[in-house]
Amino acid sequence: GLAHGFVVLSDTADFLYKTTDYYAPRFERSIAWNDPAIGIAWPLAAHGIREPLLSDKDATGVRLADAEVF
Numbered sequence: 808g809l810a811h812g813f814v815v816l817s818d819t820a821d822f823l824y825k826t827t828d829y830y831a832p833r834f835e836r837s838i839a840w841n842d843p844a845i846g847i848a849w850p851l852a853a854h855g856i857r858e859p860l861l862s863d864k865d866a867t868g869v870r871l872a873d874a875e876v877f
Contacts, residue, residue: 814849814850814851816850835864836874837864837865837867839868839871840865840868842870842871
């Protein structure tokens with residue numbers, strides 16, 4: 808598997824990525840964006856952001872330690 812994450816600090820953004828197969832939602836998982844075990848220093852406070860706007864899927868992400876392993 809893989810994980811990717813991004814933060815948009817402008818009013819708008821386009822996000823594109825290349826895939827090699829058709830989208831299969833039954834295989835999709837979400838890891839918590841703020842999992843301290845991963846340790847990403849998201850630059851939110853520096854831009855006046857208290858809480859990020861998350862998709863429903865991202866808002867329900869689990870910790871990496873609790874993530875399903877294939």
